[in-house]
Amino acid sequence: MSSKQHEWPLWEVFIRSRQGLGHKHSGSLHAADAEMAIQNARDVYTRRQEGVSIWVVPAEAITASSPDDKEVMFDPANDKVYRHPTFYKLPDEVNNM
Amino acid sequence: MSPVEMNLEARFDAYVAEEKKIEPKDWMPDAYRKTLIRQISQHAHSEIVGMLPEGNWISRAPSLKRKAILLAKVQDEAGHGLYLYSAAETLGVTRDQMLDDLHTGKAKYSSIFNYPTLTWADMGAVGWLVDGAAIMNQVPLCKCSYGPYARAMVRVCKEESFHQRQGFQVMLNLAQGTPEQKAMAQDALNRWWWPSLMMFGPNDADSPHSAQSMKWNIKRFSNDELRQRFVDMTVPQAELLGLTIPDPDLKWNEARGHYDFGDIQWEEFYNVIKGNGPCNKERLAARVKAHEDGAWVREAANAYAQKQKAKKADATTHAA
Ligand SMILES: [Fe+2]
Numbered sequence: 001m002s003s004k005q006h007e008w009p010l011w012e013v014f015i016r017s018r019q020g021l022g023h024k025h026s027g028s029l030h031a032a033d034a035e036m037a038i039q040n041a042r043d044v045y046t047r048r049q050e051g052v053s054i055w056v057v058p059a060e061a062i063t064a065s066s067p068d069d070k071e072v073m074f075d076p077a078n079d080k081v082y083r084h085p086t087f088y089k090l091p092d093e094v095n096n097m
Numbered sequence: 098m099s100p101v102e103m104n105l106e107a108r109f110d111a112y113v114a115e116e117k118k119i120e121p122k123d124w125m126p127d128a129y130r131k132t133l134i135r136q137i138s139q140h141a142h143s144e145i146v147g148m149l150p151e152g153n154w155i156s157r158a159p160s161l162k163r164k165a166i167l168l169a170k171v172q173d174e175a176g177h178g179l180y181l182y183s184a185a186e187t188l189g190v191t192r193d194q195m196l197d198d199l200h201t202g203k204a205k206y207s208s209i210f211n212y213p214t215l216t217w218a219d220m221g222a223v224g225w226l227v228d229g230a231a232i233m234n235q236v237p238l239c240k241c242s243y244g245p246y247a248r249a250m251v252r253v254c255k256e257e258s259f260h261q262r263q264g265f266q267v268m269l270n271l272a273q274g275t276p277e278q279k280a281m282a283q284d285a286l287n288r289w290w291w292p293s294l295m296m297f298g299p300n301d302a303d304s305p306h307s308a309q310s311m312k313w314n315i316k317r318f319s320n321d322e323l324r325q326r327f328v329d330m331t332v333p334q335a336e337l338l339g340l341t342i343p344d345p346d347l348k349w350n351e352a353r354g355h356y357d358f359g360d361i362q363w364e365e366f367y368n369v370i371k372g373n374g375p376c377n378k379e380r381l382a383a384r385v386k387a388h389e390d391g392a393w394v395r396e397a398a399n400a401y402a403q404k405q406k407a408k409k410a411d412a413t414t415h416a417a
């Protein structure tokens with residue numbers, strides 16, 4: 001009973017819930033290799049018909065944006081209201097454009 | 098605490114107070130992280146150890162249908178353990194560390210699982226009462242401030258409701274069966290009722306960490322509030338079964354709009370937590386044995402993966 005035996009690597013699991021939709025993050029799990037990760041993902045994340053396709057990605061392969069950069073990255077979009085259709089007030093005749 | 102940290106903490110508190118979610122890489126106070134790691138890992142351990150009392154009846158279920166249902170339920174609990182361990186891992190603790198803490202007795206799990214499952218009726222009482230109480234505790238956690246925990250709880254809660262319903266159905270079948278079967282159901286209710294009420298934890302006055310957890314939006318309702326809700330919900334269900342809740346002080350209080358109920362034997366609760374429940378040793382031993390018996394599988398899978406990786410690397414080098 002020791003922590004010397006090293007853990008299987010961590011995988012992130014993405015599931016397509018039905019044909020036509022994109023894969024969405026469902027959770028994570030440990031597995032020795034990709035094949036086992038797919039099998040384990042099937043067993044834990046699709047027991048109730050939650051999916052028709054599974055992606056597994058080694059967690060360490062994911063590059064994430066840093067929470068510290070949140071403002072720098074996403075705030076500039078705040079004041080660009082002209083990117084939204086509602087910015088344009090048009091005559092009633094064409095307003096459902 | 099440095100002025101910078103105090104500032105961060107004030108911002109954190111304000112952010113959480115607005116019902117916003119914290120994600121793994123966000124700054125959080127150390128105590129918040131520690132509280133979550135303790136709570137989520139204990140919760141995960143409870144799901145895993147919770148498989149043992151029910152696993153006891155899989156091979157003895159009275160029909161193939163009941164066996165399939167029980168298998169599915171126990172498999173769900175394994176999944177719940179996994180979702181929760183994963184959520185805890187996002188806070189920086191490793192799976193191995195958590196398992197070590199469980200196996201060495203350093204970490205706790207819900208004391209309810211230290212009671213034995215003596216008859217088939219216990220499968221009914223456990224689903225109805227134990228999963229019922231768990232749901233009562235877990236639903237508010239779906240809105241907890243820590244994103245990964247909240248998301249794990251949404252999955253768990255979706256899966257729990259069948260657990261309680263199948264348990265109630267087992268009780269219903271027994272209660273409507275022969276006098277012996279009904280007596281068996283009553284006996285199970287007698288043994289599981291009080292431990293189920295203890296699942297909500299100590300009375301509010303004796304629950305020192307609750308206030309902080311409430312402030313952090315980890316906890317939404319107090320132990321006593323949830324316990325009262327559980328009693329109010331369960332009493333009519335017991336009446337429907339035609340069974341008697343083993344509490345002479347239980348009665349409807351018109352003025353409060355709630356059921357009054359008797360005092361809980363807290364010495365028993367603390368005694369079980371301390372390791373002196375009927376099955377503490379057996380549960381831990383079973384868990385450790387399962388882990389140790391599985392060691393060669395984990396090592397073999399690792400060795401195979403390493404070999405495949407080496408082979409692949411080799412093939413790439415030669416192709417170049
Ligand atoms: Fe569960």
Ligand SMILES: [Fe+2]
Nearest residue numbers: 174228257260
């Ligand atoms: Fe359950």
